[in-house]
Amino acid sequence: MAGVVGRLIRCWCRRAVAGRSRSALPSGHPALHPGCCSLKVPALQLHVSKTAMGASQKDFENAMNQVKLLKEDPGNEVKLKLYALYKQATEGPCNTPKPGVFDLINKAKWEAWNALGSLPKETARQNYVDLVSGLSSSSDSSSQAKPEADRKQAEYETVVMTSEDGITKIMLNRPAKKNALTEQMYQEIMLALEAASKDDSTITVLTGNGDYYSSGNDLTNFTNIPPEGVEAKAKNSAILLRNFVGSFIDFPKPLVAVVNGPAVGISVTVLGLFDLVYATDRATFHTPFSHLGQTPEGCSSYTFPKIMGPAKAAEMLIFGKKLTAGEAYAQGLVTEVFPDSTFQKEVWTRLKAYSKLPQNALRISKQIIRSQEKEKLHAVNAKESSILQERWLSSECMNAIMNFFSQKAKL
Ligand SMILES: CCCCC/C=C/CC(=O)SCCNC(=O)CCNC(=O)[C@H](O)C(C)(C)COP(=O)(O)OP(=O)(O)OC[C@H]1O[C@@H](n2cnc3c(N)ncnc32)[C@H](O)[C@@H]1OP(=O)(O)O
Numbered sequence: 526m527a528g529v530v531g532r533l534i535r536c537w538c539r540r541a542v543a544g545r546s547r548s549a550l551p552s553g554h555p556a557l558h559p560g561c562c563s564l565k566v567p568a569l570q571l572h573v574s575k576t577a578m579g580a581s582q583k584d585f586e587n588a589m590n591q592v593k594l595l596k597e598d599p600g601n602e603v604k605l606k607l608y609a610l611y612k613q614a615t616e617g618p619c620n621t622p623k624p625g626v627f628d629l630i631n632k633a634k635w636e637a638w639n640a641l642g643s644l645p646k647e648t649a650r651q652n653y654v655d656l657v658s659g660l661s662s663s664s665d666s667s668s669q670a671k672p673e674a675d676r677k678q679a680e681y682e683t684v685v686m687t688s689e690d691g692i693t694k695i696m697l698n699r700p701a702k703k704n705a706l707t708e709q710m711y712q713e714i715m716l717a718l719e720a721a722s723k724d725d726s727t728i729t730v731l732t733g734n735g736d737y738y739s740s741g742n743d744l745t746n747f748t749n750i751p752p753e754g755v756e757a758k759a760k761n762s763a764i765l766l767r768n769f770v771g772s773f774i775d776f777p778k779p780l781v782a783v784v785n786g787p788a789v790g791i792s793v794t795v796l797g798l799f800d801l802v803y804a805t806d807r808a809t810f811h812t813p814f815s816h817l818g819q820t821p822e823g824c825s826s827y828t829f830p831k832i833m834g835p836a837k838a839a840e841m842l843i844f845g846k847k848l849t850a851g852e853a854y855a856q857g858l859v860t861e862v863f864p865d866s867t868f869q870k871e872v873w874t875r876l877k878a879y880s881k882l883p884q885n886a887l888r889i890s891k892q893i894i895r896s897q898e899k900e901k902l903h904a905v906n907a908k909e910s911s912i913l914q915e916r917w918l919s920s921e922c923m924n925a926i927m928n929f930f931s932q933k934a935k936l
Contacts, residue, residue, distance in 0.1 A: 580647075580650050580651040580653075580654040580655075582650075584650075584654050585614065585650050585653065585654060586764050587768070588653055588654045588657040588658070589611070589657075589764070590764055590765070590768050591657050591658075591661050592607065592657055592660075593712060594661075594712060594715070594716060595660055595661065596680065599660050601633075603656070603660065605633060605634060605637040606637065606656060607653065607656060607657070608634050608637060608638070609634075609637035609638040609640065609641050610641070610649045610650075610652050610653040610656065611649075611653060612638045613638065613641045613644055613646065613649035614646050614647075614649040614650040614653055615646075617646055618641070618642065618643050618644075619635065619638040619639040619641070621635065623635055623636075623639075680713075680716065681713045681716070681717065682709065682713070683697070683698055683699055683707065683709055683710040683713050684696060684697055684698055684710065684713050684714060684717055685698045685734070686717050686720070686721075688724060688726050690877050690880055691726050691727040691728065691877075691880035691881065691884075692726055692727070692728045692729075692730055692876055692877065692880050693720075693721040693724055693726040693728075693729045693730070694729075694730045694732065695714065695717045695718070695721065695729065695730065695731050695732075696731075696732050696733065696734050697710070697714075697731070697732070697733045697734060697738075697739055698734045699734075700733075700734045700735025700736070700737070701735075702740070702743065703735070703736075703737035703739070703740035703787075704733045704734065704735065704737050704738065704739040704740065704792075705739065705740045705741065705742070705743035705744070706739060706741065706742055706743055706746075706791065706792070707743045707745070707746060708746055708749070708765065710743075711765055711766075711769045712765075714731075714769070714772075715768065715769060715772045718772045718773070718776055719772070721778070722776060722777050722778060726778075726880070727778070727779070727879075727880045727881075727882070727884045727887060728778065728779050728780075728781060728876060728879060728880045728887075729776070729778055729779070729780050729781070730780075730781045730782075730783050730876065731780070731781070731782050731783070731799075732782070732783035732784075732785055733784075733785050733786060735786070736785075736786045736787075737785075737786045737787050737788075738782075738784045738785055738786050738787060738788040738792055738808060739788055739789065739790075739792035740787070740789045740790070740792075741788075741789035741790020741791050741792050741793070742790050742791055744926050744929050744930070746762065747762075747917065747926050748926075748930075755918060756918065758917075759914045759915075759917040759918050760914060762913075762914070762917060763910045763911060763913060763914035763917075764910075766791075766822060766910045766913065767906055767907060767910040769791075770795060770798075770822065770823050770824060770906045770909075770910070771903065771906060773795050773798040773799075773823075774798060774824070774895075774899060774902045774903060774906065775899075776798075777888060777891070777892060778887070778888050778891065779800045779801070779879075779887050779888070779891050780798075780799050780800050780801075780891075781799060781800060781801040781802075781803065781876060782796055782799045782801070782802045782803070783803050783872055783876075784796075784802060784803065784804040784805065784808045784850075784859070785805055785808070785868070785869075786805065786807055786808055787807075787808055787809045787810075787811070788808060788809070788810055788811070789811045789812075789813070790811075790812060790813070790814075791822055791823050793810045793811065793812050793823075793825075793858075794812060794821060794822055794823025794824070794825035794828075794829075795823040795824075796810075796858060796859075797823065797824060797825055797828030797829060797831075797832060797858070798823070798824060798828065798902070800891060801860045802858065802859045802860050803859075803860060803861055803862075803863065803868075803872045803875075804850040804853065804854070804859045804861075804862050804863070805850065805862070805863060805864075805865045805868040806850050806851070806862050806863065806864055806865055806868075807850070807865045808850045808853075808859075808862075809847050809848065809849060809850070810841075810847065810848040810850075810852075810853045810858060810859075811845070811847040811848070812825065812841050812842055812845060813845040813847075814842065814843075814845065815843060815844065815845055816845050816925065817922060817925040817926070818916060818919055818920075818921030818922030818923070818924065818925045819913060819916050819917070819922055819925075820909070820912050820913055820916050821842045821909060822906075822909045822910065822913055823909075824902050824905045824906055824909065825838075825842055825909075826842065826905060826908075826909055827901065827902065827905040828902075829841060829842055829858075832856065832857045832858055833856035833857050833858060837856050850862045
């Protein structure tokens with residue numbers, strides 16, 4: 526096992542040099558770059574609670590993730606404050622020697638941490654959560670002030686977001702990579718869903734650009750190992766996964782998948798959380814988790830047995846059986862299948878008609894249905910994510926990823 530891990534880390538490191546995503550973070554905090562920007566945002570400390578209200582670990586993790594989604598750089602002063610609170614919350618009072626006088630950035634970070642003295646970990650955690658919450662709301666309100674057209678596309682690199690005829694369309698846009706989902710893409714889809722939930726459209730659609738709907742998780746995500754090591758990577762990935770799936774569970778409006786081609790992995794499992802799934806007859810549905818040493822996510826361990834019965838769900842989720850569009854329709858995973866030649870025309874005509882239905886009635890009906898099992902879905906999501914966190918460290922999973930990159934083993 527140690528040999529496998531060593532080999533894989535070397536393989537990951539080599540790939541990380543070429544493929545490090547823009548969300549790669551310096552050590553010490555998951556989303557901080559103190560010193561890389563001179564923007565000043567005064568007085569944000571006003572949001573810092575002076576009382577220890579007892580933020581949970583989950584609140585804290587959510588806040589860490591929220592920092593990555595901030596639309597505006599909060600400035601060095603706030604970033605140092607976040608860094609200090611994060612260190613205090615996770616490690617306690619400053620316990621490292623003061624960096625040398627010329628090591629300006631690390632000295633500033635050290636001083637910010639040291640200034641917190643013996644502030645209890647719980648208070649630091651709460652103050653961190655409060656600070657992020659203040660930043661998120663100020664960032665939200667400033668982005669709301671921007672013209673809609675600016676706000677929509679400018680912020681996305683991996684998805685295309687458009688609104689027309691009461692329909693907001695989020696299109697996965699890495700066709701050369703079969704719309705494999707990078708970490709940046711998970712973040713952008715969450716942002717796009719958040720924006721769609723607040724815009725004036727009636728229906729939200731997720732679809733893919735090119736011949737694939739999506740080939741699922743981009744396996745290079747596992748090559749981008751932070752200095753903290755593979756365990757930290759697995760932990761952060763589990764948080765990202767949980768938040769990503771959570772944003773589908775909580776999505777408040779009718780959500781439609783326009784499955785324009787084959788779908789793999791997580792792009793299939795979350796379909797169980799959509800309200801309508803329209804597929805071209807070219808689409809296939811494949812969840813090869815066991816082949817990859819992994820386990821189901823996207824709440825599929827709960828939704829699939831409910832949708833298609835335990836036997837058919839096991840065939841897909843445990844044994845990795847690939848379904849044709851017709852089979853997926855017969856199992857209840859797909860609402861309707863259309864011939865590829867007329868797919869786009871027929872689907873968009875249908876959706877435009879639906880988008881003219883009374884908006885509030887649609888939204889409230891969706892919410893009544895979802896409310897019956899929202900808590901259950903969140904519990905399943907948490908469990909699946911934590912099991913995967915362990916699985917990603919297994920030799921079975923590491924070997925499968927190595928095979929994909931070294932021998933280009935395809936599904
Ligand atoms: C934050 C973490 C959350 C994690 C959540 C967990 C989710 C679990 C899953 O989603 S499991 C599913 C993972 N997906 C796969 O294993 C698919 C791997 N890809 C393939 O098997 C094939 O690429 C294919 C069958 C999808 C398509 O084969 P085809 O021959 O038609 O095309 P290519 O292989 O030449 O693909 C074109 C280029 O795209 C790259 N690519 C495609 N899919 C992925 C992917 N999932 N991850 C990384 N890269 C992918 C492929 O490597 C080609 O790149 P190249 O042109 O540079 O060679």
